[in-house]
Amino acid sequence: MRIYFIALAVILLNLSIVAQGEFSVNDILPATQSMSSLPETEIAINFNSSFDINSINDTTFQVWGRWSGVHKGTISISNDSTTLHFDPDKNFFYGEWITVSLSKGIKDKEGNFLPSGFAWNFWIRTLPGTMNLTRTQTINVRQLSEGWIQTYGTYAGDLDGDGWSDFIVPNEIPADIRVFMNDQQGGYDDFTIFTINSGS
Structure with a gap:
């Protein structure tokens, strides 16, 4: 038993030395x-x-x-x-x-x-604001005469590094992603469609 405890102490000491040297x-x-x-x-x-x-x-x-x-x-x-x-x-x-x-x-x-x-x-810290929100625009994510596309979620972020938030929406039925680029005035151009590979 004494030998066991001595061996354990040596192992723990070696581990401590290794950790300190990392x-x-x-x-x-x-x-x-x-x-x-x-x-x-x-x-x-x-x-x-x-x-x-x-x-x-x-x-x-x-x-x-x-x-x-x-x-x-x-x-x-x-x-x-x-x-x-x-x-x-x-x-x-x-x-x-x-x-x-x-x-x-x-x-x-x-x-x-x-x-x-x-x-x-x-x-990053936030700026002061209120919860008095007003809808200023409705953005259509469908093509002309297109039916149900089952959009699920959206992501807003700066895709091209110009300092303005763009956004993308994934769509289940047509299996695509639609990308809206900010016009650098807070509005959005018409979307570009990227097809998602089968099984993605």
């Missing part, structure tokens, strides 16, 4: 699930050791907003290459949910990779 994320800004960031907010990630800037690319490091889409930006480093700063080229949308994703392809200068990647979310 390349990992120490801190992040904005904080996880925070709700007060401005649309022009900068993102920062602090690692527990100096990271290899050459391991940061469009695949290993990604930032996207639920409505504003994928974000490109400028990356800089500080604190002896332990902190990565990301300054987006375009603002996030007010009230949207932001996702930051780091893959396990990121490594430190010793060649140690992030064991399982890292990701978190935060919110």
Whole structure:
């Protein structure tokens, strides 16, 4: 029994040493699930050791907003290459949910990779408003003389990176997606139809 406990203690000690030596994320800004960031907010990630800037690319490091889409930006480093700063080229949308994703392809200068990647979310602050809503327009999603198409749901987001929300609607019966592009004045052009492959 004594030998068993000694062996167990050695195993736990080894696991502790391995865990302490892993390349990992120490801190992040904005904080996880925070709700007060401005649309022009900068993102920062602090690692527990100096990271290899050459391991940061469009695949290993990604930032996207639920409505504003994928974000490109400028990356800089500080604190002896332990902190990565990301300054987006375009603002996030007010009230949207932001996702930051780091893959396990990121490594430190010793060649140690992030064991399982890292990701978190935060919110951009909202603007004041009321619940006094007025319908200003009804948008037809059918073609001329078209019957039942069984539209289910919609997604609004910036599809072309112009800073305006476009929207798409999937349709069950014709098996297609209809895309409405914003005219950059808050209105929408006629839709474009994209057929969904069978079984999708």
